Amino acid sequence: MKPTKPAAEMSQRELAAYIDYSVLKPEFTEQQIIDLTKDGVELGCATICINPGYMDLCEPYVKGSDTMLCPVTDFPFGTSSTESKVAQIEQVAKYDSVREVDIVANFGWLRGGQYDKVTADLEACAKAAHKYGRQIKAILETDALNEEQIRQGCECIVNAGIDFAKTSTGFLTGYEAHGATPEVIAIMMDQIKGRVKIKGSGCIRTREHFLKLIDMGIDRMGVGYRSVPVVLDLKR
Numbered sequence: 001m002k003p004t005k006p007a008a009e010m011s012q013r014e015l016a017a018y019i020d021y022s023v024l025k026p027e028f029t030e031q032q033i034i035d036l037t038k039d040g041v042e043l044g045c046a047t048i049c050i051n052p053g054y055m056d057l058c059e060p061y062v063k064g065s066d067t068m069l070c071p072v073t074d075f076p077f078g079t080s081s082t083e084s085k086v087a088q089i090e091q092v093a094k095y096d097s098v099r100e101v102d103i104v105a106n107f108g109w110l111r112g113g114q115y116d117k118v119t120a121d122l123e124a125c126a127k128a129a130h131k132y133g134r135q136i137k138a139i140l141e142t143d144a145l146n147e148e149q150i151r152q153g154c155e156c157i158v159n160a161g162i163d164f165a166k167t168s169t170g171f172l173t174g175y176e177a178h179g180a181t182p183e184v185i186a187i188m189m190d191q192i193k194g195r196v197k198i199k200g201s202g203c204i205r206t207r208e209h210f211l212k213l214i215d216m217g218i219d220r221m222g223v224g225y226r227s228v229p230v231v232l233d234l235k236r
Contacts, residue, residue: 007210007211007215013044015231019232020047020222021225022222023048024170026051033050046220048067051075055098068097070099076104085103086124086125089136100136102166103125103139104141104169107141118153125138126160126163138157138164138166139168142188143179151191154188164198165197167188180200180201198218206231207231209231
């Protein structure tokens with residue numbers, strides 16, 4: 001959605017509300033996860049994106065704040081069975097600290113043109129999240145897709161009843177990493193036409209890029225812990 005004022009005129013708190021603070025690296029220790037979760041809460045980020053196994057660890061640090069947890073399920077490949085994906089979503093959606101759940105679409109199916117299978121898989125995931133009153137985002141992994149596959153993936157997301165279309169995991173290998181470029185976001189916006197929200201993630205590392213996507217009308221961005229201070233222009 002287009003903002004009511006230019007991003008450059010927004011306060012640090014207003015800008016932080018666009019951020020899903022990414023705390024997903026598998027090498028993080030529990031203390032690092034706690035420290036980064038506390039940082040995201042202090043800044044007023046929308047959510048902290050964590051792996052599902054750390055729900056109990058992180059929940060105490062978001063309670064009483066405006067920041068919620070966003071567990072990222074079937075991450076980063078999206079190739080589990082539908083039954084496994086649903087089970088993962090239901091396990092984390094029960095937590096009071098969860099507002100949204102992220103899931104990875106099977107982008108191998110997207111590359112193979114198996115759009116009906118993608119839609120059915122995501123529809124089951126959406127129903128599982130909505131049963132608990134949670135919104136759900138689906139990651140397309142756009143760096144692995146061509147424009148037609150991105151557009152078809154967006155249609156799968158809309159038809160499945162998913163709440164957000166998202167670009168990237170940030171963990172794709174074997175491809176050049178471009179992530180949430182303005183060009184890819186423009187394609188998704190053109191295809192979706194406001195039917196669902198859009199989240200950009202991957203390679204959002206400069207303040208200029210961050211502000212540009214807000215001015216374009218993006219709804220949320222996944223930003224890594226090293227880049228959060230940069231995009232928010234924090235003096236650390």
